[in-house]
Amino acid sequence: MDAAVVIDALIRGRQTKRGFLDQAVPLDTVREILSVAKYAPSSSNTQPWRCYIVVGKARDRIADAAVEAYRADPENLVPEYPFFPERLHEPYAERFNAFRGQLGDAQGVHRxxxxxxxxxVERQFRFFDAPIGIIFTMDRRLERASFICYGCFLQNIMLAARARGLDTCPQQIWSLQFPVLREHLGIPETEMVIAGMSLGYADDSLPENNMQLRKLELEEFVSVVEA
Structure with missing residues (x-):
């Protein structure tokens, strides 16, 4: 099969999944995925990524601690870096609100x-019941440009997982739980928690795992300059 057809299908077929089956994923498969993902481009080959794979009792322990921390003070968990501006402006606010409404409808949860x-939110901190959780960190002395490199790395993970019949949910929200993660994973202060990721076999009986999101048409984000 033509390589472009295969790669295009992987990119289009990757969807964020918010519920997983109780089906184990071999650690060797996770290592294989990360071994492929490491070929992501990075500025001057700096490779800023650091990964913590959590499974079994460790995953459960971290999930329980994160849920407990969230229940204790849900309004005052502060991320390692801002997710959005304090006031999200247009057209991004409209897209954000449309997505949140669509997700809430699929989950049966009104805003x-x-x-x-x-x-x-608690389901997010339980990795949506996925058997594999991954926490991603980066040396905090690096600059914001390294987030570009990190995005390439995370996309590689998600595509390599999809190629193996697995699904993922990238979870920026784990940056809110950096105190819990430092305690349970021994993450040093020099490392910033970038995100987490749920990885496993998606439960596609869930409506939220079958959402069709509107993507921008080319003319909405592409400018061609010819002269």
Missing amino acids: SDKVGRRRD
Whole structure:
């Protein structure tokens, strides 16, 4: 099969999944995925990524601690870096709100349902029941440009997983839990928690795992300059 067809299908077929089957994933498969992902481009080959794979009892222990921390003070968890501007402006606010509404409808949780929304956040901190959780960190002395490199690395992981019949959910929200992660994973102060990721076999019986998101048309984001 033509390589472009295969790669295009992988890119289009990758979807964020928010629920996973109780089906084990061999650690050798995870290592294989990361061994491929490491070929992501990085500025002057600096390779800023650091990964912590959590499985079994360790995954459960971290999930329990994260949920406990969230329940204790849900409004005051502060991430290692800002996710969005304090006031998200257009057109991004419209896209954000449309997505949150679509996700809430799929999950049966209205935006005004605080209990349901908090339950959904707790599911995130349980890696959506995926058997594999990965926490990603970066040396905090690096500059923001290294986030570009990190994005390439994370995309490689997700595509390599999809090629093996696995699914993922990249989870920026884990940056809120850096105190818990430092305690349980021994992450040094010199490392910034960038994100987490759930990895496993998706439960596609869930409506939220079958959402079709609107993607921009080329004319909405592409400018061609010919002269």
